Amino acid sequence: MTSTTDQAAPVWSVTEHLEDILATVQPLEPIELQLLDAQGCVLVDDVTVPLSLPPFDNSSMDGYAVRVADVEGASEEFPAVLEVIGDVAAGSAGDLTVGAGQAARIMTGAPLPPGAEAVVxxxxxxGGLGAGPVGGMTPHSASPEGASGEVRVHRPAAARAHVRAQGSDVQAGERALAAGTVLGPSQIALLAAIGRATVRVRPRPRVVVMSTGSELTQPGEGLAHGQIYDSNSFALTAAARDAGAIAYRVGAVADDAETLRSTIEDQLIRADLLVTTGGVSVGAYDVVKEALESVGDEDEAGAGIEFRKLAMQPGKPQGFGSIGPDHTPLLALPGNPVSSYVSFELFVRPAIRTLMGLADVHRPSVRAELRCEEPLSSPKGKRQFLRGAYDAEAGAVRPVGGSGSHLIAALAQADCLIVVPEDTTEVAPGTELEVILLG
Amino acid sequence: MTSTTDQAAPVWSVTEHLEDILATVQPLEPIELQLLDAQGCVLVDDVTVPLSLPPFDNSSMDGYAVRVADVEGASEEFPAVLEVIGDVAAGSAGDLTVGAGQAARIMTGAPLPPGAEAVVxxxxxxGGLGAGPVGGMTPHSASPEGASGEVRVHRPAAARAHVRAQGSDVQAGERALAAGTVLGPSQIALLAAIGRATVRVRPRPRVVVMSTGSELTQPGEGLAHGQIYDSNSFALTAAARDAGAIAYRVGAVADDAETLRSTIEDQLIRADLLVTTGGVSVGAYDVVKEALESVGDEDEAGAGIEFRKLAMQPGKPQGFGSIGPDHTPLLALPGNPVSSYVSFELFVRPAIRTLMGLADVHRPSVRAELRCEEPLSSPKGKRQFLRGAYDAEAGAVRPVGGSGSHLIAALAQADCLIVVPEDTTEVAPGTELEVILLG
Structure with a gap:
């Protein structure tokens, strides 16, 4: 808690609030998932290679498996003529042995037969046709009896030419992937290649998003006077998915403490993290605080939600803690659309990524030069987050829309947040500022 | 087709092949989707704002709606004392009118009542308690009869202070979002805020991924001699999802033309794009070519798959065309794991993103300095794609693993592809090269 005060109430900094959240939220317990269900998840243990790759010497070309001495000095004019003893297809168990003066027709990926030293x-x-060089093999279906007769080889081959040696990719016992690796397509490929059907990872967190407010109407319905459309539950559900979560949207809950309390209790069963918007300020109908003080098992230690004023704009009122028998973390965000979205980016996204076990939970940020006509004013003692459009090539950023926390139309044009520090009250055009990239 | 030849067969460049693919693949027909189902999709039409936001003048604070003249000169020492006529909650229809000497207690987001000019x-x-300044309102549940009596106001308020004007965010008739916008959280927020429950977008393409090869065993099963685990179908399914597609993995299909043909015909029903791996080279068991020449309605114009040799390494043999009654596009990639992955990045990913209607279908690429001990050799006449690790801060890249197309373990450590141009046969350390970021 800083010494800054506002109306005599204590005020926390953005940094303090975030630190408190990250000190509380713990990575989810690992589970064993099918490979494709583990995409984007974090590996819990080192994975060791159980068998060398490739598992056996195999051909890297479609051609003929031969002995080196038999093709020494071969040319188109003076070809080496070899007896073809049959086909080695990919996937074949390989019952042929190549003797002196012999060749086996071999396919890419097929095991090098005993006796053979190289592939031409x-x-x-x-191609066994008795004429000049060929561009490929006769399809098996056209001559299902396989290769036989003679083949003329026009060039010599060094020992092991066009042979991929067993273990040349990885050796059994080596570490394939380190704990903490995020599983993308090529990591999933490697796990499959070494025979792993499942893998132990931290699962994607299940995040329940709930907007509150008696003024909220669902999109598509008619709008009475005094009503507005619920947008926060959509925005934050989409943002939670973007962050890596499995997100469930609960439509707007009315400003009634009992309704809110029972809705939250119902949702606990499917939530690793709960996010509410609205009802956290100083109004007479801000029932989120009221409801959240008595959700779940009150006797258990560690449970409870704390409501704070933060030295930030937008997003001053914030709630955070854990509720219910499992101490499910809950973040209670303010209800203004821009406030809730900025709060999500600053606090909820890092919490989701912490639950996932990711090492880097923060958005990338850069320094950029402010481009605007007039100096920007910023409230003293508050860290301000303005919506901006970032120009990477110019290393510049320009504000989009105003500082009002209801400017949702401008937010949709922004791709970054411009950070104005607490002690800054005016920013001249050309000043370098921190920019959080939302991409 | 270039004039380059290899074994007298024509050879296409990477650029030509990609151009042919992108000239053939067309964006999918738009459909109307629920907002959260449209996340990541491309908006087809401009969206116009049907109602101004906010839809009515409303309070930006929890406070009291007052007339300006009534609070002129107010101070803590000499407060303005006003009659409280009741509550205006968010969502209320607003049946109160604020007269001279009166105030209505008002919540954030509630409509400014007639007669009121500002909010304190x-x-x-x-707070109506008759003592000093308060930090917030008494909860409605604690005094359900609502506000009444008197309130002492300690500061004056200018006209429209703490009032968000109707239409100050967007005006009815303005363009909310332009056609071509990709719908992320804040665009979805805006659509919800203007009352849209659904939106017309190009859907995510359904991509069927099929690996082929009689040597392929599914991960988790036992491995006989000559067999390897199927990794391509996993890698490309994951990569297709990363690119934005809904991807279906079809396990390995044996090297039998009839089986492959019927499997493809079965899958056509759920495919906007088909991707196969393996069976496209010059071997006797490369049945993909054979099977794909007669899939679907052969009499229809425009159908058919063309097989080519490309001037690239890895990934020389490639097939592309369309099949079936709907001319479903199909890309037939080579079977080596690294070849198929590189081919996916170069050809399939841009095809998926074209189907989605995205403007930018390519991965970002940068120039970076090569960091390695020895000069790299590269085959003449071929564009080589090496796996690399990119260091953004240093603007440098180092190769990961070798150039062998089976080095799947090294691929899992790479985060970029290093591009060595066709005419380059040796690259000295320190040379600047194009790097495709796989991010």
């Missing part, structure tokens, strides 16, 4: 690509041979 | 925050008043 089919393009270096007559 | 509750912190600037005694």
């Amino acid at each position: 690509p089919v393009e270096w041979t007559d | 925050p509750v912190e600037w008043t005694d």
Whole structure:
């Protein structure tokens, strides 16, 4: 808690609030998931390679498996003529052995048969047709009996030419992936390649998003006087998904403490994290505070939601804590659309990414030069977050829309947040500022 | 087609092949989706604001709606004493009118009642309690009869102070979002705020990924000699999802043309794009070519898959075209894991993003300085794609693993592709090269 005061009430800094959240939220317990269900998740243990890759010497070309001595000095004019003893297809168990003067027709990926020392690509041979060089093999379906007769090889091959050695990719016992790795397509590929059907990861957190406010009407319905459309529950559900969560949207809950309390209790069963918007300020109908003081098992230690004023704009009123028998973390955000979205970016997104076990929970930020006509004013003692449009090439940022926390139309044009420090009250055009990239 | 030849067969450049693909693949027909189902999709039409936001003048604070003249010159020592005529909660229809000497207690977001000209925050008043300044309102539940009696106001308020004017965010008739916008959280927020429950977008393409090869065993099963685990179908399904698609993985199909043909025909019903791996080279068991020449309605114009050799490494053999009665696009990639992954990045990802209607279908690329011990060699006449690790701060890239197309373990450590141009056969350390960021 800082010494800053506002109306005699204590005020926390953005940094303090975030630190408190991150000190409380813990990574979810790992579970074993099917590979494709683990995409985007964080690996919990080092993964060791159980078998070398490739598991056996195999051909990197479609061609003929030969002995090196048999093709030494071969040329198109003076080809080496070899007896073809059959086909080695990819996936074959390989019951052929290549003797002196012999060749086996071999496919890419097929095991190098015993006796063979190298592969000559089919393009270096007559393909067994007795004429000049060929561009490829006769399809198996056209001559299902497989290769036989003779093949003329037009070029020599060094030992192990076009052979991928067993273990040349990875050796059994090596570490394939380190704990903490985020599983993308190529990591999933490696896990599959070493035979893993499932993998132990931290699951995606289930986030329940709930907007509150008796003024909220669902989109698509008619709007009575004094009503507005619920947008926060949509925005934050989408943002939670973007952050990596499985998000559930609960439509607007009316400003009634009992309704809100029972809705939250109902949702606890499917929530690793609860997010509410609205009802956290100083009004007579801000029932979120009231409701959240008595949700779940009050006797258990560690439960409870604390409501704070933060030295930030927008987003001053914030609630955070844990509720219910499992101490499910809950963030209570303010209800103004821009306030709730900025609060999500600053506090909820890092919480979600902490639950996922990610090492880096923050959005990237850069320094950029402010481009605008007039100096910007900023409230003293508050960290201000303005919506901006970032120009990476110019290293510049310009504000989009005003500082009003209801300017949702401008927010939709922004791709970053411009950060004005607490002690700054005016920012001249050309000043360098921190910019949080929302991309 | 370039004039470059290899074994007398024509060879296409990477650029030509990509151009042919992008000239053929068309954005999907738009559909109307629920807002949260449209996340990440491209808006088809401009969206116009049907009602101004906010829809009515409303309070930006919890406080009292007053007339300006009534609070002129007010101070804590000499407060303005006003008659409280009741509450205006958010969502209320607003049946109160504020007369001279009167105030209505008003909540954030509630409509400014007729007669009132400004809002004074509750912190600037005694909250009706008759003592000093308060930090907030008494909860409605604690005094359900609502506000009445008198309130002492300690500070004056200018006209329209703490009032958000109707239409100050957006005006009815303005363009909310332009056609072509990708719908992220804040765009979805805006659509919800203007009352849109659904939106017309191009849907996510359904991509069916199919690996082929009789040597392929599914992860988790036992591995016989000559067999390897199927990794391509996992890698490309995950990569297709990363690109924005709804991806379906079809396990490995054996090297049998009839089986492959019927599997593809079965899958056409759920595919906007088909991707196969393997069976496209010059071997006797490369049945993908054979099967794909006769899938679907052969009499229809425009159908058919063309197989090409490309001047690239890895990824030389490639197939592309369309099949079936709907001319579903199909890309037939080579079977080596690294070849298929690189081919996906170069050809399939741009195709998926074209189907989505995105303006920018390509991965970002940068120039970076090569960091390695020895010069790299690169095959003449081929564009080479090496796996690399990019260091953004240093503007440098180092190769990861070797150039072998089976080095799947190294691929899992890479975060970029290093591009070595066709005419380059050796690259010295320190050379600046194009780097495709796989982010």
